[in-house]
Each structure stands twice: as C-alpha cells, then as structure tokens.
Amino acid sequence: MDRTNEILKSIGEKCTEQRRLILKAILELAKPVSADEVYEYLSDTNSVGRTTVYRTLELFEQKKLVRRVIFRDGIMRYESTHLGHHHHLICLSCGKVFPIESCTIVSLDESIIDEFDFLVTEHFLELYGYCKNCRKGEKK
Ligand SMILES: [Zn+2]
Ligand SMILES: [Zn+2]
Incomplete structure (x- = not known):
C-alpha cells in the first residue's frame, strides 16, 4: 500500500492528489532533488504545476518531512527526512x-x-x- 496517505495524515495535512504525488516523488527519488527536478519527474502525470511543487516542498519542510540540502552550486534541494543521518x-x-x-x-x-x-x-x-x-x- 501507498505510504503517502499515512504520512500526510501524520502531519495533519490534507491528502490531496498533488501532495501525494510530490511526496511519492521525493521518496522514490531518494536523493537530494530540486523543485524543478521533482516537477520534471512528475511531468508525465500532467497534474502538478511548478508553483505547486515549490509551495508543497516548503510545506513539507515546515512539517519536517523533507530537509533542505544546499550544495556549492547554491541550488536548493530537498530530501526525505526518512533517509536518516548521512x-x-x-x-x-x-x-x-x-x-x-x-x-x-x-x-x-x-x-x-x-x-x-x-x-x-x-x-x-x-x-x-x-x-x-x-x-x-x-x-x-
Ligand atoms: Zn562523475
Ligand atoms: Zn554526520
């Protein structure tokens, strides 16, 4: 079963299809990814706009589902906090x-x-x- 519903519920947020897709992408990619990369990854589904990806990742960060990772290229990336310390x-x-x-x-x-x-x-x-x-x- 898809864990995304559970995870979204656990942070007290509505399980919209878009949030589910974005969370799923973060979990599947399992590495630091920029909002643009998440957007590209989901482009086949044609259901999530770029702005929604940015906003949702910010929400996920506030709720500690993802953490920010910034490499020296200065691009903001996010990765799942489920990955543990590494x-x-x-x-x-x-x-x-x-x-x-x-x-x-x-x-x-x-x-x-x-x-x-x-x-x-x-x-x-x-x-x-x-x-x-x-x-x-x-x-x-
Ligand atoms: Zn190389
Ligand atoms: Zn360390």
Whole structure:
C-alpha cells in the first residue's frame, strides 16, 4: 500500500492528489532533488504545476518531512527526512550524488564539547570530487 496517505495524515495535512504525488516523488527519488527536478519527474502525470511543487516542498519542510540540502552550486534541494543521518559525495564532473551512510564526524562533535564547551546538535558534510566513471573518461 501507498505510504503517502499515512504520512500526510501524520502531519495533519490534507491528502490531496498533488501532495501525494510530490511526496511519492521525493521518496522514490531518494536523493537530494530540486523543485524543478521533482516537477520534471512528475511531468508525465500532467497534474502538478511548478508553483505547486515549490509551495508543497516548503510545506513539507515546515512539517519536517523533507530537509533542505544546499550544495556549492547554491541550488536548493530537498530530501526525505526518512533517509536518516548521512552525508553526500558529489561528482564535480557529472553531478551525480552518492549517499554515504557512515558518519565519522560524530566523534568530532563529542570532542568539541570537551574542547570548546560547545554542544553540537547538527552538522552537514558534503564531499566533492570525481566519481569512478568520470575519472575513467579523463584517462582517455
Ligand atoms: Zn562523475
Ligand atoms: Zn554526520
């Protein structure tokens, strides 16, 4: 069964078809996506306008269904908060994003409270470089 109805109900919002589609897209894409990418993804359905995508993603962010992710290109992207804590590897050549589940920074957070008496509650880390495919291309 489709989880989107349940999730929308859990945040106390009406389950409109458009909201369901947008949430479904975010869950299916399972990576940071811009509003435009969500719009493109749903363009086949022909039922969600670009403005609706923008507004709905803002609503989802307020309701903590998605979090904002901004890479150095400055484009605002959103990803599902259901994915849990993770980081990203971003290829500077093809733009592909690879999620990494492991977080080694937690130990840094812990040492900071001792060293600086500062309590870290969140951190973001994106690593930039070149993926396997793009490095192959360079050698040619
Ligand atoms: Zn690449
Ligand atoms: Zn982390």
